Amino acid sequence: MQTQDFVDLESQYGAHNYRPLDVVIERAEGVWVYDVDGKRYLDCLAAYSAVNQGHCHPKILRTLEEQARKVTLTSRAFRNDQLPLLCKDLHDLTGFDMVLPMNSGTEAVESAIKVARKWGYKVKGIPQDQAEVIVCANNFHGRTVTIVGFSTDEHYRDGFGPFAPGFKVIPYGDAEALRSAITPNTCAFLVEPIQGEAGILIPPAGFLREAAEICRQNRVLLMTDEIQSGLGRTGKLFAYMHEEITPDVLIVGKALAGGFYPVSAVLASREILGVITPGDHGSTFGGNPLGCAIARTALRVLIEEKMVEQSADLGAYFLSRLQSLRSPAIKEIRGKGLWIGIELHGKARPYCEALMHEGILCKETHDHVIRIGPPLVVKREELDWAFERIAKVTATSQ
Structure with missing residues (x-):
């Protein structure tokens, strides 16, 4: 089967909740992916930062294979020998007292909201059912009904109401608006x-x-959602470290398992996560031994192979090169680490499609921005190779 055969099958039998580029990937290694027609592409999306460690990292793969032969799932009705070790690894890495393991990033955000509300009632003394959570305009924290309910993107909300109360929206980056809210x-x-x-x-x-x-x-409680920005993406282990602060609650996911398995977590102090008692919250797959073993190795290779430092160094280099571009199509180029947005005056989709034909995979976001975020194992010469193609594509109208 060739590309169009797969595209037609998915279009016929799959729900149309995405509009992917028409490239059908069958294998990947490091920063490169290969389609069913044999063409190679530089992955400049990294599965929305889920494969910071690179595709099919051999050490994480080995852990997956070894653990899968032992035990994959016990549920939390029983204990397993990997969850305690992951909790300690996360504590040692971040300093947070306790870990609440989940699967997807959305689940972790939902869990954090539940924890914050219960802390508000049991510790702060907020009257029952009156707790408020403040969020920012243009936020993206997931796709559940609760979360899209406090999104400011009408497309995310359209057709899914009624929504849960208890959320206030302020402009992003406005400290005085936070104080007033x-x-x-x-x-x-x-x-x-x-x-x-x-x-x-x-x-x-x-x-x-x-x-x-x-x-x-x-x-x-200051709760930072680092599902995309964390684990090296911005040139620090977590993006909040650029401001030299520590949040009360840290939400992580995506690269926590290096793209091999959905693993997420809420990290906080004992005072905060201690409000959760048996029966308050749960997940059949959350904290399973396969996911925990994979996450432990994913964290280890991120640190041992100095991927965070690489993100800082190469990110600054690549951003500088991209900001040297002079094109009437480009409005602004901004970024931190290996996480860069190229904002255009027109639609970004045609440029992403043109880049795909040049051998680079990236994705538009909010219509006018090309998001660039390769795996952190990318090499300087690969970024130079990408720069030449980005320069070529953005130099002309699409």
Whole structure:
């Protein structure tokens, strides 16, 4: 079967909840993916940062194979020998006391909201069912009904109401708006340190630091969603580290398992996660031994192979090269680490399609932005190769 055969099958039998580029990938290694017709592409999306460690990293693959031969799933009705070790690894890496393991990033965000609300009632003393969570305009935290309910993108909300109450929206990067929105019933401020889906939007310098202080003064939990921005993507282990703060709640996912398995987690202090008691929350697959073993190795290779440092060094180099481009098609180029947005004056989709024909895979976001985020194992010469093709494509109208 060739590309069009697969495209036709998916179009006929699959729900149309995505509009993917018409490339059908059958194998991948490192930063390169190969389609069913034998063509090679440089992956500049990294599965929305899920494969920071590169496709099919051999050490993570070995762990998957070894653990799959032992035991894959026990449910949380019983204990397994990998979950405690992952919890300790995350504690040692981040300093947070406790870990609540889940599967998808959306599940982790939902879990964090539940934890924040219960903390608000049991610890802060907010009247029952009055807890408020503050979020930012242009946020993207997932796709559940609760989460799309506080999205400001009408497309994400259309046809899915009614929505859950208890959320306030403020402009992204506006510390004074945060201060004004807080009431005695505010339990948490949920924020992406850099907004990925919105187009790699970076808040003003000092915003997170000021937000952390405002939250501390008002006994409000600062919850950072680092599902896309974390684990090396921005040149720091977590993006909040650029502001030298520590959130009260850290939400991680995607690269936590290097693309081999859906693993996510909520990390917080004992005071915060300690409000969860048996029966309050659960997941059949959350904390399963296969996922935990994979995540432990994914974290280890990220640190041992200095991928975070590589993201910082090569990200600055690549951003500088891209910002040297002079094209009437380009409005702005911004980024942090190996996470870059090329904002265009027109639609980004035609440029992504043109780049695909040049051997580069990336994706448009919010119509006008090309998002660039290769695996952190990319080499300088591969970025130079990509730059020449990006320069060629953006030099002409699409």
